[in-house]
Amino acid sequence: MLIDWLAEPISYPFMQRGLAAAILVGVVCAVVGTYVVLRGMAFFGDALAHTILPGVALGYLVSGGARDVLFWWALGTAIFAALGIGAVSRNTRIKEDTAIGVIFAGMFALGIALISTARSYAVDLSHFLFGDVLGVSNQSLWRMAIFGGLVLVTIFMFYKEFLTLSFDPVLAATLRLPVGVLNNLLLVLIAVTIAVSMQTVGVALMVAMLVTPAATAYLLTYRLPVMMALAAGLATFSGVVGLYLSYYLSIASGAAIVLTATVIFFVVFLFSPGRGLVWSKGRV
Amino acid sequence: MYPHVHHRQDQPILDVHKLSLRYDGHMALEGISFHLHVGERVAVVGPNGAGKSTLFKLIAGVLAPTSGQVSVYGSGPRGHVCIAFIPQRSQVDWRFPVNVADVVMMGRSAKLRPLTWPGKHDWQLVREALRTVELGDLEKRQIGQLSGGQQQRMFIARALAQEAELMLMDEPLAGLDAPSQEGLLSLLARLQEKRVTVMVATHDLQQAAQYFDRILLINQRIIAFGMPEQVLKPQTLVQAYGGRLRLVDGEMGMLAMDDTCCEGGEEHEHAH
Numbered sequence: 287m288l289i290d291w292l293a294e295p296i297s298y299p300f301m302q303r304g305l306a307a308a309i310l311v312g313v314v315c316a317v318v319g320t321y322v323v324l325r326g327m328a329f330f331g332d333a334l335a336h337t338i339l340p341g342v343a344l345g346y347l348v349s350g351g352a353r354d355v356l357f358w359w360a361l362g363t364a365i366f367a368a369l370g371i372g373a374v375s376r377n378t379r380i381k382e383d384t385a386i387g388v389i390f391a392g393m394f395a396l397g398i399a400l401i402s403t404a405r406s407y408a409v410d411l412s413h414f415l416f417g418d419v420l421g422v423s424n425q426s427l428w429r430m431a432i433f434g435g436l437v438l439v440t441i442f443m444f445y446k447e448f449l450t451l452s453f454d455p456v457l458a459a460t461l462r463l464p465v466g467v468l469n470n471l472l473l474v475l476i477a478v479t480i481a482v483s484m485q486t487v488g489v490a491l492m493v494a495m496l497v498t499p500a501a502t503a504y505l506l507t508y509r510l511p512v513m514m515a516l517a518a519g520l521a522t523f524s525g526v527v528g529l530y531l532s533y534y535l536s537i538a539s540g541a542a543i544v545l546t547a548t549v550i551f552f553v554v555f556l557f558s559p560g561r562g563l564v565w566s567k568g569r570v
Numbered sequence: 571m572y573p574h575v576h577h578r579q580d581q582p583i584l585d586v587h588k589l590s591l592r593y594d595g596h597m598a599l600e601g602i603s604f605h606l607h608v609g610e611r612v613a614v615v616g617p618n619g620a621g622k623s624t625l626f627k628l629i630a631g632v633l634a635p636t637s638g639q640v641s642v643y644g645s646g647p648r649g650h651v652c653i654a655f656i657p658q659r660s661q662v663d664w665r666f667p668v669n670v671a672d673v674v675m676m677g678r679s680a681k682l683r684p685l686t687w688p689g690k691h692d693w694q695l696v697r698e699a700l701r702t703v704e705l706g707d708l709e710k711r712q713i714g715q716l717s718g719g720q721q722q723r724m725f726i727a728r729a730l731a732q733e734a735e736l737m738l739m740d741e742p743l744a745g746l747d748a749p750s751q752e753g754l755l756s757l758l759a760r761l762q763e764k765r766v767t768v769m770v771a772t773h774d775l776q777q778a779a780q781y782f783d784r785i786l787l788i789n790q791r792i793i794a795f796g797m798p799e800q801v802l803k804p805q806t807l808v809q810a811y812g813g814r815l816r817l818v819d820g821e822m823g824m825l826a827m828d829d830t831c832c833e834g835g836e837e838h839e840h841a842h
Contacts, residue, residue, distance in 0.1 A: 324663075324666065324667070443685050444684075444685075446675075446676070446679050446682065446687075446688075447679065447684070449668075449672075449676065450676045450679045452666075453663070453666050453668060453673070453676065454657065454662070454676070456627070456630075456632055456655055456657060457655070457657075457676060457677075457728075458679075459630070459631070459632045460630045460631070460632060460651070460653055460654065460655050461651055461677075461679050461680035461732070462631075462648065462649070462650075462651055462680060463679060463680070504667065507667060508667050508668075508669065508712035509667055509668070509669065509672075510667045510668060510672070512667075513667050
């Protein structure tokens with residue numbers, strides 16, 4: 287019975303692709319998200335995801351509605367916006383989060399304005415905002431695997447540099463690590479991750495994929511490599527459970543995945559050994 | 571990718587020449603000149619906002635001066651990886667998911683080439699550094715679970731793993747209890763045996779006089795630099811601190827207590 291219940295959804299190719307996409311995106315977002323959480327970049331990640339909307343919308347209008355080219359538009363816009371936000375927030379008299387807020391809302395509005403010129407406005411917009419994990423093609427699955435793999439390999443190769451830079455930027459400078467290059471590299475990695483994830487979770491819920499599994503893992507361990515592995519595991523679990531929930535309860539897949547991850551976060555937040563809210567209350 | 575320059579042994583380990591930094595329209599430091607010999611222990615004292623942290627960041631090459639030069643063994647600081655900056659404890663994220671050995675290993679990041687991982691030799695140096703600072707049995711401990719004195723010694727171990735020859739310590743004694751301060755000061759004496767040159771920013775003028783070879787008294791500019799008894803004289807102290815100082819009669823004659831505390835924010839505004 288249980289076997290049938292579990293097996294039925296995977297008999298559909300679109301569900302197989304959806305599961306593969308959800309797991310892939312979950313793992314890449316979780317590993318990159320570890321640095322997003324540790325460096326306090328959640329707002330930057332949320333803003334960056336929203337900022338790619340005009341690029342994607344423009345690609346959509348230019349290509350006459352073709353979905354497969356959108357990845358490249360998303361990738362280009364995300365990298366441009368990441369480095370742009372980075373430069374603006376370093377060189378202005380206003381505070382960083384204010385600068386990000388201004389750029390992000392403006393770009394998002396531009397994206398909505400562009401999409402609203404298309405005839406199938408409402409459907410298209412909801413796909414960009416909330417993703418369409420069950421509509422992922424084989425071709426885009428491969429592309430996600432290649433670019434997601436590149437992100438993971440880069441994080442692995444520059445492990446000691448990113449760790450040192452994130453824990454103590456002054457140490458990184460006195461050790462003469464190329465701080466500016468590494469900071470920009472991390473921004474680009476977040477940008478690529480967002481482009482890879484766009485079709486699966488959409489721009490509006492992207493920040494949850496980046497932050498929630500990593501935040502849960504943060505509550506469970508004191509070691510960075512363990513935090514990355516745990517975050518990836520939690521994201522995978524949320525992706526699978528979320529898709530099953532979406533299948534059997536007929537709720538939107540992106541929302542189901544994010545809600546699963548959020549429930550796990552609150553369970554851990556309340557009950558994690560040594561650090562959970564309930565635990566520390568109980569000991570007082 | 572990561573440049574290292576050679577040391578000219580005929581040059582002083584640190585030579586600071588007419589160093590000035592203008593920041594947000596005012597002079598944070600002006601016309602600072604002095605030099606240090608290998609193995610010296612120097613206390614840097616002055617009121618809050620005197621520019622102690624800023625001076626250290628200029629020497630470390632983290633900030634660039636408006637004018638003047640810093641030379642380490644005859645060349646600018648930015649090519650050197652032998653300078654360690656030991657941060658104030660309040661500037662560190664103690665909940666970061668790393669243990670003691672992880673932090674000390676970060677000191678090896680410069681000696682390891684890009685795309686390589688720590689080897690046997692690196693782990694040996696890390697363990698040796700931890701033994702030197704008496705944290706040998708705590709290498710697996712999460713950093714937030716260390717006491718203040720242990721946290722400070724962990725950073726000294728990191729500087730040793732870095733093979734630093736010049737250590738710049740920003741208020742290492744602040745907030746430590748008396749035994750931890752004692753432990754740290756005796757550790758500084760052991761560093762001197764290893765020919766490590768040490769500059770320590772401190773608020774405690776009595777400790778500065780007791781444990782350091784020379785004292786650098788600054789307030790934007792150098793007020794005095796020399797042996798403790800030459801520097802800690804009422805007229806120079808009043809010049810540096812103005813009215814913000816209590817003078818107390820002690821066993822060693824006149825003692826001066828700086829009544830400002832170390833938690834002030836103004837000294838750290840150049841941190842980013």
